[in-house]
Amino acid sequence: MSVVLFLLFFPLLVGGLVYVIRNATVRGIITRIAALFIAAASILFAVMTLNNGLVFHIESEWLSWFVLSLDAGMALIIIVLGLKHKKYLAPVLTLLQVPLLAWFELTHGEKMTVGNDIFVDRLSVILVLIIGIVGGLITIYTVSYMKDYHYHHQETKDRTSFFLAILFIFLSAMFGIVISNNLTWMYFFWEVTTLCSFLLIGYTRTKEAIDNSFTALVMNLIGSIGFVLAILYIGMNFNTVEMTSLLKLGINGTSVVVPAALLAFAGIAKAAQLPFSNWLLGAMVAPTPSSALLHSSTMVKAGVFIIIRLAPVLSGQISGLMVALVGGITFLIASLAAISQMDAKKLLAWSTIANLGLIVACGGIGTYEAVWAGMLLIIFHAVSKSLLFLSVGTIEHNLGSRSIEDMHGLIMKLPEMAVFLTIGIAGMFLAPFGMLISKWAALRAFIDSNNIVVLMALVFGSAATLFYWTKWLGKIVAVLGRSERLKNDIKRDEWFALGALAILTIGLCFIFPVISNQIIEPYFENIYGQSLPSILSAGNTHLMLLMLGMVLLMPIVMYIFIQLKDDKIVTSYMGGVNRGDNRSFVDSFGKSKEMYLSNWYMDKVLSEKTLSAVGIVITAAILSVVLLMALGGVL
């Protein structure tokens, strides 16, 4: 209980503190200590609640009104900011929601019986650990990063204390989402994350940043409408606003297709699935730590959390089919779109959208195998993706560019960063690392549940995934003749965060059988009331570990190899016109010309615009057909 309060209120308190402290050194120290405390608290929380879970109820008349008034307060902020920047859609959308909730509270509030406001099980524990540990590391990284950021971006007003404060509030709201059982509370925390991401994206206050922040706000508010309607539907039909009651009703045979579809719709918007994916791509204008936070441990993870939570009642229903199709199509389209990206952050954004699509598809299919894969994907993705974002952030400060083309020969220029980036990339798609294990399970789950369309999306999308990651990896390892090693000024905080995330990325691959055994499988036993078979056979797990050992030996063997072998070093072949430095050649006029090796982006065939337009049309059609059927009472 006290740990729960700590997780909810401590980040909030620290947020307030760092906002008022203007001395950068003091602020930095407080941030670091607080982040470590949050990470430690989340581990403590996990240890305390893992086996027995945690439920409790707060008996209070005024609490629901208090939450509602906070909702109204946030709505007011959105309206004021919307009017100030002459963006009227967001205020309109928020005005649709809060009055509805107030009306609901007035007319039906009396009849609601809430058993447990807080409900913690193993799924919440996983999310709490991700938010606490990965979120904490990102916050530590931010302290150094923002100093550099403002050194490189003199034109932007330094509002670091504001930025840090929002990060902490974000963490607190995320903890709120994953432990709330009362849907009106969850909605409140849900809106806090929307508002926080809006403020983070608009940090630089350029026109682009403001436009993108409002896009994010509008799309998330559209999603929240689904959330409000779901609360109304559940409240009016079942006299409850509890998530667990909804799940119990669904599992016992009552039709909960409509509220499940509405809540999943909110999740889809938050998880930046097509047709809403634009907001996450636009979020790239903000400083890198906020991207890392939005993409890995918070925000989008709230979207997939709710879908995985709903999986038992989505499974086999038309609402589940809707979710699975949207997720599958998003995975395929986003993977293809990533091929044409030259901007590293943009590539990472598309890859996030794709991977979340896979998690969403797993949740929509909702069988035991699928959800097992989805939960592992959440864990592995959070760690690898935050490592990648933070690496790109540091590389950008050192190279002055975040274009993948400029990372040519990174292994010579910034070897440490190349290693971090390689670990992150390998973690995203390569056997025997984490994401691949989950993809493997997802593939089997899609066949076993007869979802052939989603299966095809996975098969083709995976091939595209392989292409864009490997060509990036190739750029990094290219050995450019006579490269100078650049002065690397990675700060101590950045080292700490990057190193910890890299160790986590590799370490998780070793301990995932334990995670599966201790956390994920018991989670299903609680839901279905029976023990279930292991997904990955012991033999295959051992082979994976063998491969992992082999890959990890590589750097050591490479070192010995370089010492022992003395190949004769010659120039590379350039049709006989290599000028001897492997970097330039003699052209037809006898002049020297720089050689430039570009990567392959296929942007004419796989244009981002066409792909995302096609994806938006298809997914919007699927969503609107199912939701209109649901609301129209056909279901």
Next chain:
Amino acid sequence: MKTWIIVCAYILLAPIVGGLLSGIDRKLTARMQGRFGPPVLQPFYDVFKLFEKESMAVNRVQNFYIIFFLISIIFTGALFFSGGDLLLIIFALTLANIFLILGAYSANSPYSSIGALRELMQMMAYEPMVFLVAIGFYIVSGSFAVSDIVKSETIMLPSLPGIFIGFLYILTIKLRKSPFDLSMSHHAHQEIVKGITTEFSGSTLALIEIAHWYENLFLLGFVFLFFVFLSPLGIGIGIAACLLTYFLEILIDNSFARAKWQVVLSSSWVVAGTLGFANVLILQWLKP
């Protein structure tokens, strides 16, 4: 115990069988082109000669990737012949190929870089179909394990006709046969320098060739799975089918000029998306 014997036999004998197949390939190709052709043992002479040559490289790490490429290919083949999981085999094969690509990238020459990109494009082209092969076997036999698939009571081809044709299509890419030999060709007339292997010479080039022999053998093993059933006759039919397929690939190799990359990529995906997809769909419908 039996598994270990098979794995050891594969590791020891695969280069010999693979080399012989390569020699027969060259002989047949020569005859198709109206030449006399080299002796069947020529590939072995070539490889021995390559080992004699002085070791040259553009940088100190590029050859290192090739060693890992060879180890991973042998690992993949061993997984296959020990009756392992088809999906794991595909993942291991992907890992192996990535080592080769990284080696070529690492050399940083224009020709090897283009070869690496083309190899990568070809991987993207064939991967969906390879997955569909595994999926097809899984639906029909109920298992991804090669050891279970070979124990089939009946021949599987009639259930997997679309998937088999699709697999033959992409096998042309994997065996590096024209028209799909964009990243590295055995024919001098249609190659820009030597594609992905441009910067590899001497013993390293020999290792790539040996890896290729290992690889060809378990690729033909996939063909074997379509035909085999639990009897000596089944094994005989399986081996005959492998040889026939290999001959067919040589015939295709000598009948087509190299295709553009757009054709390779789009046609492979279309084949996987129509024949493969339809086959899987029908299997799911018929499933009790």
